[in-house]
Amino acid sequence: MITFIPRDKVSKNWIIIAPILSIVFTIFFGLLIFTFLGYNPLETLYQIFVSPFSRIDRISDILVKACPLIIIGTGLMLCFKSNVWNIGAEGQFIMGALLAGFIALSFPNIETKFFLLITISAGFVGGALWAFIPAILKTKLNVNEILVSLMLVYVAMLFIDFIVRGPLRDPMSFGFPLSKPYPEGALINKIPFPGIGFLGQLHYGILFVFLLVPVAWIFVNKTLGGFKINVLGSAPQAAKFAGFKRNSIIITVLLLSGGLAGVAGVIEVSANIGQLQPEVSFGYGFTAIIVAFLGRLSPVGILFAGIIIATVKLGADNAQMTMGIPKVVTGLFEGILLFFLLTGETLQKYKIKWSEGK
Amino acid sequence: MEALILTIIATSIPLLLAATGELIAEKSGILNLGVEGMMLSGAVGALGAVLWLENPYYGIIAGALSGVLMASIFSVFTINFMTNQVATGLGLTIFATGLTGLAGAPLVGKTIPSLPKIEIFLLADIPIIGSILFKQDFVAYLSIAIIIFISFFLKYSKSGIILRAVGDDHQSAHSVGYPVKKIRWYASCFGGMCAGIGGAYIPLVLTPHWSEGMTAGRGWIALALVVFASWIPWRIIVGALIFGGITIAQLVGQARGWPIPSQLLSMMPYLATIIALTMISGRLSKNNSVVPSSLGKPFFGSQ
Missing domain, CATH: 1.10.3470 (ABC transporter involved in vitamin B12 uptake, BtuC)
Structure with a gap:
């Protein structure tokens, strides 16, 4: 069971860490969905995140x-x-x-x-x-x-x-x-x-x-x-x-x-x-x-x-x-990114505490 | 005339279902702006299932499950991780637009059989009324059953009263021992199920093939309908029929060549939504008791 405990003050570290972690999680889940739907995940990753910098x-x-x-x-x-x-x-x-x-x-x-x-x-x-x-x-x-x-x-x-x-x-x-x-x-x-x-x-x-x-x-x-x-x-x-x-x-x-x-x-x-x-x-x-x-x-x-x-x-x-790949797929990444960013906002204000049982 | 009424009813059913589901979610304090996304998922889920299993009834189930899946994502973040409901709901719609675009791409150009009409014994033979009310498809009957059920549920059942208590004051509901988060999860998933079936109805009855963003703002209109109905279930039927009527009126107008540009006619449902919201909201702000007081506010658990 997870409980949230309010922090005394907003965590400064989280302000920087949260967006970076969110991006990492987003890429991970995005690739999971791509793999699930039968697209080559590495090729997709290259096209979406690397190819725009190629020239x-x-x-x-x-x-x-x-x-x-x-x-x-x-x-x-x-x-x-x-x-x-x-x-x-x-x-x-x-x-x-x-x-x-x-x-x-x-x-x-x-x-x-x-x-x-x-x-x-x-x-x-x-x-x-x-x-x-x-x-x-x-x-x-x-x-x-x-x-x-x-x-x-x-x-x-x-x-x-x-x-x-x-x-x-x-x-x-x-x-x-x-x-x-x-x-x-x-x-x-x-x-x-x-x-x-x-x-x-x-x-x-x-x-x-x-x-x-x-x-x-x-x-x-x-x-x-x-x-x-x-x-x-x-x-x-x-x-x-x-x-x-x-x-x-x-x-x-x-x-x-x-x-x-x-x-x-x-x-x-x-x-x-x-x-x-x-x-x-x-x-x-x-x-x-x-x-x-x-x-x-x-x-x-x-x-x-x-x-x-x-x-x-x-x-x-x-x-x-x-x-x-249809280009509306950016919505997929944007949506997931937003979910994690918002979660990051919660974690700025609250500490997670794991406890046994209910 | 009869055909026209039947089309209006068919057009209003997705709105009716989605709005009813959202009403239950909102009564528990959950404001899910992802209705449009849940409907899209229901539509693509239904199309996929019918193409695969070749039976339109599986489309209803698949639509419902897709809607519940989307609502679960929303619930994990808003209820368990206490994220902002407005932003998360927007995120859900954006996410689902992308996901359904991707999942729907292989379905483009394929057509599915539509949901069969069910004639109710004897009643269907009544002139005019019979063919309008008693020669409908399964989902049409289901949506009316859901409305009747939730009207009684909210008013008379113990669970319904607890649900409303959670939506009106989650702190007090929690302190007398009701599991606020669990109840909200159920309500939110019920909303997802209804929106999913509503979305499924679009390919199953209205346009039998996939196109990106095929819900065309119906999810947002459903959200407005909940306000329009002032959170009273049966009023959703009235609202949905009015919007169905306006949508069909503009289509008829275009077909008959009314001397108004087609784009201006197409604006009518959206303008009508704004006008309806304006008329109702002015009245609501004087009589605030109908709006669930904890609507959209995250519940942080015991502190």
């Missing part, structure tokens, strides 16, 4: 894939820290991309890159507005934000599909559901490296991540706003006694996370696609939930977590191409 352009592609995950994950961190469960980042990503796309396509001849400031802001507004719906319903009418934000994902997916096949369809697209290409001013370029040229798809959007992570770190650790978010999540009673306005915190974190998801949407489309299409996200909004947890709800952690999860995603693409 320099592949490594830069990891950064490209990690970029939206880190941006969205940072926003979700604020929600999860304050115990607000926004799981609709996927929809906020789409609506951000869509609003920015609408503005970009309204100025077909614009060339200056300063225009990006406008489209990115539009993306923030689009995502934030979409997150405002669950925010206002939760604070005014006590409606569960989990279900509302998730339902809005389906609505957003259908909405962009409608827009791209209807009002914003390019008449010259030969019947394909595509908008017109973005003007030069709304595109994010690849980064040229002297002597090498381009490194895979590596683009300037990645700079936003390097700006965001330190800003988020300062916000969470050094400002009153960050402090309030922490207190509301970990000790709601204390937050009440301290006179923190619960509703305005909830609305703020949802707007910020929705906005950041929207910005991720703009960067993704402007850098990698260059026009609107029915599918712009490929599940980044959901994956970012895992990224936020793997990063232990800290900005620096999320930076690393985004890179790790992006590696697995790319590895799964490779595994699909070479071994025919």
